[in-house]
Amino acid sequence: MKFAIALLAGPQDPAARSALRFARAVLEQGHQITHLFFYRDGVHLATELAVLPQDEADIHVEWREFIAQHQLDAVICIAAALKRGILDDDEANRWNKPGSNTGTPWELSGLGQWIEALQTADRAVTFGT
Template structure:
């Protein structure tokens, strides 16, 4: 089965950890992940500037490692990212910002990527949000 997973919550929220564990279980079960799409406050998971307290699980770091280890498509909604200060090099230049902070392995793209993933997948599973 093919899954598309969308995350709407920040990395410190329980929904982010649940989404990560679900994604791990999907692959462990022999299924495929078409795309991971991070929207609303979920875009913070892709920031290279997240610092997690030493006594807490670094969920943002785990997402980055998971995406890299499995060569997954980790997409950050560009509009939500810009609104929350998550920028790649191109967007930092375009908006004359001092630095980019999109972590390696992530891609900024439009909401159409979520729609496309939903069309390609057998199931779209969403975590978090208001």
């Protein structure tokens, strides 16, 4: 079965960890994740600048490693990202900002990617509000 997963919750929301556990279980059960779409506060998971206390698991790193390990399509909604200061090199240059705070494996794109995901997946699951 092909799954498309949207995450609307930020790093502090338990839904971010629930989504990661769900995504891992999907792959462990032999299913496929066709798209991961990060929207609203979920775009904060793409920052490379978050620093967590040493005794806390870093959900940013966990998502990044999961996506890279399984070579998944991870799209960050560009409108939500720009509003929240999440920029890749291209957007930082485009808007004359001093630097970027995201990169591989994330891709900034529009809601059209999520619409495409809905058309190609057997199931769509959303985490967060």
